[in-house]
Amino acid sequence: MTLSIRSPLLRRVAVVALVFGGLAACQKNDASAGQVAGKLDDAAQAAGQKLDQAASYVGQQVDATKAAAQQNLDSASAPSIKIDPAALASTAQANLQGAASATNAQLGKAAALTGQGLETAGRKLQEWSAQNTASSAGGSASSSASSDSGDAQKQMDK
Numbered sequence: 239m240t241l242s243i244r245s246p247l248l249r250r251v252a253v254v255a256l257v258f259g260g261l262a263a264c265q266k267n268d269a270s271a272g273q274v275a276g277k278l279d280d281a282a283q284a285a286g287q288k289l290d291q292a293a294s295y296v297g298q299q300v301d302a303t304k305a306a307a308q309q310n311l312d313s314a315s316a317p318s319i320k321i322d323p324a325a326l327a328s329t330a331q332a333n334l335q336g337a338a339s340a341t342n343a344q345l346g347k348a349a350a351l352t353g354q355g356l357e358t359a360g361r362k363l364q365e366w367s368a369q370n371t372a373s374s375a376g377g378s379a380s381s382s383a384s385s386d387s388g389d390a391q392k393q394m395d396k
Contacts, residue, residue, distance in 0.1 A: 247292050251285045258284075 258281030 248289070251289050254288075255281050255285045 255278075259278045
């Protein structure tokens, strides 16, 4: 870090040193030139110490900011998604069992509906057969045969 007289911290230190020097020179007691020089030297040393402390503090803050930025960068680039194969397999197995159960239920419904449809068709065939038997017993064989085929077609169309 390069320090110049333009930095606010250095200007403050210089002003403090001048004020201390002026106060030391303006004291009401009988101070010799050696005492004033000594006091100016002490003030310069105190200002130098404060400047060193300020520079150290700024350096610590820069280092802490660098470390925080690096940690943020490291955590941002690390993968945050972890896949557990056992949990994945367990979930897949549960999904497959659910699908099999739902399929089984649908097949049961389809079988029940098919059974009902077959039952209805069987009753209709029995009714049709009973009607055919009654009509053929009462009429002639030739007229009965032609009407039977027409009736059978009508019943099948239903």
